[in-house]
Structure formats: structure tokens, C-alpha cells
Amino acid sequence: MFEGRKLLIATKHQKERVIAPIFEEALQVECFVSTKFDTDTLGTFSGEIERKDSALETLRKKCVLAMQANNCDLAIASEGSFGMHPIIMFATADDEMMIFMDSKNQIEVIVREISMDTNFDATELKTKEDLMAFVEKVNFPSHGVILKSSKEKYKALFKGINTKENLLKHFNHLISNYGSAYVETDMRAHYNPTRMKLIEIVAQKLLKTILHQCPNCQHPGFSVSRVNKGLPCELCHAPTQSTLSFTYQCKKCSFEQVDLYPHQKTKEDPTYCNFCNP
Structure with a gap:
């Protein structure tokens, strides 16, 4: 499906250094970058151009506009956000999202990774x-x-x-x-090696998701659509807020598959049980 095609990496901050080798080897594509679309028009970290849309909307726009400007049908883009960690109090985080878009085959795969390994300050x-x-x-x-x-x-x-x-x-x-x-x-990738390292991790995660095909129709990008809570407490056996399973869904045929105990845990510590430790 992808072999021999050109893959546009929509960036002006040298992200192709870590993204291109991963996808060229695995998908047998030819990666390239272009100056025909300036990704900074959608927002800058330094603030002179405000990001008007959410990270996800900006990510999609970045990919679509870059594809249109370069008259191509296969592209990757990433978008980072920095600030307080969404769960852990008083911790800063790098929230990276990456998209793979194939307009020819109507494929869109998005992955996300949140890391506290950042120098943001x-x-x-x-x-x-x-x-x-x-x-x-x-x-x-x-x-x-x-x-x-x-x-x-x-x-x-x-x-x-x-x-x-x-x-x-x-x-x-x-x-x-x-x-x-x-x-x-x-926080631009080419001036921030810590962020560039995370972008490489996200690129590997994106590739793994693309290669995960739907068991029913073999469409790429068979990925998690729901996280299901309810892992039982090992003491009282009541359901907890911890993850019991993942539900995978195909974006093409809507086939679903449940992956039980995705974190290799069948019981939860009573410390995290609302009944045993309210």
C-alpha cells in the first residue's frame, strides 16, 4: 500500500532527522520535506503567532495544508503542547501528537505520548x-x-x-x-534534543499502530478506541478505576476486538480500591 510512494514530513524544525529513517526502512517510502507550507502559520511556541485551534485540530490542519501545498497524498505531521501534566500535580509535561495521513486510501492514524522528561520552563x-x-x-x-x-x-x-x-x-x-x-x-525540536527524542518515540509508536492491521479487513491502523476500567481488587474483588481492557476498533469496517488485561495485571492493589481504601 505504501511502498515506493513519497511521504511528506510536514515540518520546518528538522523532525525528519528522527522520523524519516523509521518510515523509510519499515514502509519502503521516500521521505521529503518542503518549504511550500510554513507550519508556523498555525502557531509558534514563542507566542508571536497564537495557536487558535486545539492541538488535534492544528495537527490535522498542518498535515492537510502541507499535502495540498505539495500536491501529495501521503504525509506525517506532529504537534507538541507544554504545560502542567494532566494527571500528576505540580509536574510539567510534553504532550506530543503525531498523525499519518493517506488521502489516496482514506487512512488517518493518530498517536499521542505524554512525558515528564522535558526542560520546559x-x-x-x-x-x-x-x-x-x-x-x-x-x-x-x-x-x-x-x-x-x-x-x-x-x-x-x-x-x-x-x-x-x-x-x-x-x-x-x-x-x-x-x-x-x-x-x-x-521548545522547537531542532533546538530541544529532549523533545526530539520524544518525537522519535512517538514516530515508532505511530509506525507500530499503522502496521497493526484489522483482523477482519486488514486495514492499517487498528488501534485503541476505548479504555475500559474495572480491574478487580485483589482483596474484595470489587471493580476499581484501573484499566481492565482495551477495545480496538477498525476505522474502516468498525470491527471491534477487546484486549483483556493490557497492562499484564489481573488484580489491582487494594490501595487503589475505593471500597478498601475510600
Whole structure:
């Protein structure tokens, strides 16, 4: 279905470095990137262009618009969001989504991965000492940073800073003109090796999902549609909120299949039982 076709990787941040080798080897496609569509028009991490849609809607638009601009029918795109972890309190997270779209065969496969392995951070500061303490904490210079005059409605912005010389030059400019500076981690993949590593993991997860075919019609992308709770407590046997099974569904023929005990656990610890430990 995919062998010999060209696969567009919709990025301007060098994500093809980790995505292309995975898909070229497994699907026998020819990956390419293009400048005909600027993915930054849908939003930037630095804030000069606000992302107006949800991460999923932006992801789909990125893929569709890139395909239209390049007159191709096979593409991959990814979208990252950074902030507080959706479950774990006081933890920051990198929420990465990736899409594989084949308009010729009407295939859309989407995967998601949330990781706490991120250097995402930002702060306002006024002294060189505070600046150096911040950049050391976020793994500068292997990881780039952004400097601007304020968090919002800023008049000056410097992106992709990954040398001490440029860091101090731009910082001194902001202090001289605005009295303070706002520094944040540059979360673009080519300036953030930690994020690039997660993108590679997500790409591998996407490939695995594509290769998982529907047992009924052999359509690619047979994936989890529902997570079913109810794993029984090992003490009282009452259903808990832990995962009992996954329901897989084919997007083409709607065939469903239940995978019992997907985490290789048949009972849950009473600690997580609302009856034993209310």
C-alpha cells in the first residue's frame, strides 16, 4: 500500500532527522520535506503567532495544508503542547501528537505520548546571575532558549539562542532598553534534543499502530478506541478505576476486538480500591 510512494514530513524544525529513517526502512517510502507550507502559520511556541485551534485540530490542519501545498497524498505531521501534566500535580509535561495521513486510501492514524522528561520552563529576570542559573537548569547550550522583553505583548524577541555570546548580547540589550527580560526554553525540536527524542518515540509508536492491521479487513491502523476500567481488587474483588481492557476498533469496517488485561495485571492493589481504601 505504501511502498515506493513519497511521504511528506510536514515540518520546518528538522523532525525528519528522527522520523524519516523509521518510515523509510519499515514502509519502503521516500521521505521529503518542503518549504511550500510554513507550519508556523498555525502557531509558534514563542507566542508571536497564537495557536487558535486545539492541538488535534492544528495537527490535522498542518498535515492537510502541507499535502495540498505539495500536491501529495501521503504525509506525517506532529504537534507538541507544554504545560502542567494532566494527571500528576505540580509536574510539567510534553504532550506530543503525531498523525499519518493517506488521502489516496482514506487512512488517518493518530498517536499521542505524554512525558515528564522535558526542560520546559520560563521566568522573568533582571540580573546576569539569575539568567545563568536559569540556563544551567534547562541544559543550555545543548538546549536553546528564547529571550523577549516581556511574557506577553513584547516589543523584542530573540529565538534559537544556543551560545553564551548571543545569550549575553540579547540579554544586555533587553535590560538596557526594558529593564528586565523574559527567558523561556526554546521548545522547537531542532533546538530541544529532549523533545526530539520524544518525537522519535512517538514516530515508532505511530509506525507500530499503522502496521497493526484489522483482523477482519486488514486495514492499517487498528488501534485503541476505548479504555475500559474495572480491574478487580485483589482483596474484595470489587471493580476499581484501573484499566481492565482495551477495545480496538477498525476505522474502516468498525470491527471491534477487546484486549483483556493490557497492562499484564489481573488484580489491582487494594490501595487503589475505593471500597478498601475510600
